[in-house]
Amino acid sequence: MKPRIAIFSLTSCEGCSLAILELEDCLLDILGAVEIVNFREGMTERSWDIDIGFVDGAVSTPEDMKEIEHFRECSKVLVAIGACATHGGLNTLKNYQDESDYRKYVYGDQAARFPTIPAQPLSGVVDVDYQLPGCPMVKEEFLEFVKVVLTGRTWHLPEDPVCVECKRNGTLCLYEKGIMCLGPVTRAGCNAICPSYGAKCEGCRGVVHDEALKAAGINLREQYDVDLQDVLADLRMFGAYQEKTLP
Amino acid sequence: MKNVTIDVQHVTRVEGHGNILVKVESGEISRVELQIVESPRFFEAFLRGRRWYEAPHITCRICGICSVGHTCASVQAIEAATSIEISEQSTMLRKLLLNGEELQSHVLHVYFLAVPDFLGVGSVIPLASTHPDVVKRALRMKKLANDICAIVGGRHIHPIAVHPGGLTHVPRAEELLALKRRLKEARADLQETANTYRTLKIPDFTRETEFVSLKTVGNGEYAFYDGQIVSTLDRNPTNVSEYRERVIETVVEHSAAKHCRSAKSPSYMVGALARFNNNYDQLHPSAKDAAGALGLKPVCHNPFHNNTAQIVESVHVVENSIELIDTLLTRRLTEEPLVEPTRFGKGVGSTDVPRGILFHEYELDENGIIVGSNLIIPTGQNLANIEADMRAMMPGLLDSGMSKEEITLRLEMLVRAYDPCISCATHFLDIEWV
Ligand code: SF4
Ligand code: SF4
Ligand code: SF4
Numbered sequence: 001m002k003p004r005i006a007i008f009s010l011t012s013c014e015g016c017s018l019a020i021l022e023l024e025d026c027l028l029d030i031l032g033a034v035e036i037v038n039f040r041e042g043m044t045e046r047s048w049d050i051d052i053g054f055v056d057g058a059v060s061t062p063e064d065m066k067e068i069e070h071f072r073e074c075s076k077v078l079v080a081i082g083a084c085a086t087h088g089g090l091n092t093l094k095n096y097q098d099e100s101d102y103r104k105y106v107y108g109d110q111a112a113r114f115p116t117i118p119a120q121p122l123s124g125v126v127d128v129d130y131q132l133p134g135c136p137m138v139k140e141e142f143l144e145f146v147k148v149v150l151t152g153r154t155w156h157l158p159e160d161p162v163c164v165e166c167k168r169n170g171t172l173c174l175y176e177k178g179i180m181c182l183g184p185v186t187r188a189g190c191n192a193i194c195p196s197y198g199a200k201c202e203g204c205r206g207v208v209h210d211e212a213l214k215a216a217g218i219n220l221r222e223q224y225d226v227d228l229q230d231v232l233a234d235l236r237m238f239g240a241y242q243e244k245t246l247p
Numbered sequence: 248m249k250n251v252t253i254d255v256q257h258v259t260r261v262e263g264h265g266n267i268l269v270k271v272e273s274g275e276i277s278r279v280e281l282q283i284v285e286s287p288r289f290f291e292a293f294l295r296g297r298r299w300y301e302a303p304h305i306t307c308r309i310c311g312i313c314s315v316g317h318t319c320a321s322v323q324a325i326e327a328a329t330s331i332e333i334s335e336q337s338t339m340l341r342k343l344l345l346n347g348e349e350l351q352s353h354v355l356h357v358y359f360l361a362v363p364d365f366l367g368v369g370s371v372i373p374l375a376s377t378h379p380d381v382v383k384r385a386l387r388m389k390k391l392a393n394d395i396c397a398i399v400g401g402r403h404i405h406p407i408a409v410h411p412g413g414l415t416h417v418p419r420a421e422e423l424l425a426l427k428r429r430l431k432e433a434r435a436d437l438q439e440t441a442n443t444y445r446t447l448k449i450p451d452f453t454r455e456t457e458f459v460s461l462k463t464v465g466n467g468e469y470a471f472y473d474g475q476i477v478s479t480l481d482r483n484p485t486n487v488s489e490y491r492e493r494v495i496e497t498v499v500e501h502s503a504a505k506h507c508r509s510a511k512s513p514s515y516m517v518g519a520l521a522r523f524n525n526n527y528d529q530l531h532p533s534a535k536d537a538a539g540a541l542g543l544k545p546v547c548h549n550p551f552h553n554n555t556a557q558i559v560e561s562v563h564v565v566e567n568s569i570e571l572i573d574t575l576l577t578r579r580l581t582e583e584p585l586v587e588p589t590r591f592g593k594g595v596g597s598t599d600v601p602r603g604i605l606f607h608e609y610e611l612d613e614n615g616i617i618v619g620s621n622l623i624i625p626t627g628q629n630l631a632n633i634e635a636d637m638r639a640m641m642p643g644l645l646d647s648g649m650s651k652e653e654i655t656l657r658l659e660m661l662v663r664a665y666d667p668c669i670s671c672a673t674h675f676l677d678i679e680w681v
Contacts, residue, residue: 011288012311013308013309013310013311013314014310014311014312015308015310015311015314015404015405016311017311018311018312018404019311019404021355021359021389022389022393022403022404024386024387024389024390024393025386025390027386028375028379028382028383028386031372031375036372039370060288061287089308090293090305090308091288091289093293093297093305094289094292094293096293096296097292097293097295097296101292102289102292102293103289103292105291105292105295106287106289106291106292107287114287116287116289135308135405136311136402136404136405193401193402193407194401194407196401197400197401197407197408197415197416198408198414198415198416199401199407199408199410199415199416202304233297233298237301237304237305
């Protein structure tokens, strides 16, 4: 029996689901190895007997709350794909504003008709078996994950910071150009794609471990002339780190 | 059929969550609604407080399909608000990037979302075994489109290199040459796409409506990246900064996305068919030939032909990309620093993305912090028009002797023909209920 796969979306841009369709070279092979039984963006049929359920999006409405519980019940293995699902993603930016204010700004006097709750990752509500972070998730990592899991092995995320990949690529470090980059604190696995396109790492794959964050805090305070509020704002962008101060 | 209720929860094969509700009581159509149930995301609210240069990287996350389109509208709005003028090279690279997304989205829509209806299957998946050549061709074109985006912007879903003031990365000449070779090879695939498409039976339905799009005024090129606002009912161009003269947003009870009307009509259509109807003259000759072969002529009022227009535009986009690459290579690619802002104020940007014209407006404070924004999304603009089409279609469908299932499928096909991107559409500001 082929494993039965489902792809769901909560509050998101659905970019992580769509990223799967961007694996053009191996899409047909994937379709040969698994059976897609539920994928609203791509198909009409829907089934709820699921071996592996992939979910993109944050839990950000009461409806999301109900849906993720349902998906969890129906899926033997539940995988959070993308920053929205693993860390809350960009959706968490609203959490820093007063709820009645942001609702009013967008919905005026009809705010009551559009229920919302503070955005949180799937793991805030249900048990999640695996996390594939990134905004969007890294499609090559997704592919590797599928291969590993289908052959019964265990999956681990890289434990290095993005800088390791960046140095391996031979990219000129952005700090040399006076640009503050979150590479030192962010989990590798994206092949440091942003620095190789000239842009700073925005931390979309989450903080790799607390020690990295501590070390970065010390370095930034001692060696660089940067406003720590800017660093915190950068770290908030994808929900990577949501505290008010650096450790 | 005297009493019929059609209630499709979560229309499939569209991006985002939407329902269709149609009620016929004693032979009279009492309700026709495309209900938007997508979660609210509060982009306009949480942009407040973020820094000016972050807007493109934040707003591209409104939608995974139209990510480059949002990036282009957003970056132009920020550049208007900061009086930045970018180089010609940057403009050309951004246009090439956007071409990649237009092609990617059109191929995805025609092959993955719409064609299964015509072939009577629920998804593209069974086609992989019954029509493997068709699926492989679709994937080949989609990959080319993705690679255009990856080479220019770093990736398609949430491009990296576009930054106010230009781009943070310049592709290498060899990369562009390799793309050009593949673009030339794609001509045959597009020809085959048109051949396949010609065999499908497009529902025969017309309803006169207004078509709104960008236009490059004068003898310029077919507009995607920028231009002025025109429509089939008002051909006098309007600057994008004055978009509120042309686009009036209203809010309706059943939809978490705003509806739009224009100064001229209670509803209008945006997207490939709208651009085709307004800018046919500026299409590449090969695209005009494709339109001729597919029997598409401006002004076409059958919304199902939006798919046809997508194929015609795909031909144009491939030819235009080849031309852009030739020009970029002749001029030689150079590393350029980002142009710095000279002020912080208000600005509007508009791009005609795969699904239609899109507006971003921002207000910055004196430190460059975003203090207000308004975003108008293609699907929001099409919603009222889709409902008007459903309303106009229903009597004919009820009289035709079609079963309830067939009518439902036809309504879903109509919704899919517009290629709605519902996750984009959930956005409100200045609510006013009608
Ligand atoms: S993580 Fe990013 S790409 Fe994925 S769904 Fe969320 S916003 Fe979209
Ligand atoms: S550019 Fe960023 S990711 Fe690369 S080495 Fe420097 S800090 Fe690390
Ligand atoms: S470089 Fe940083 S921001 Fe870019 S994809 Fe990797 S983790 Fe995300």
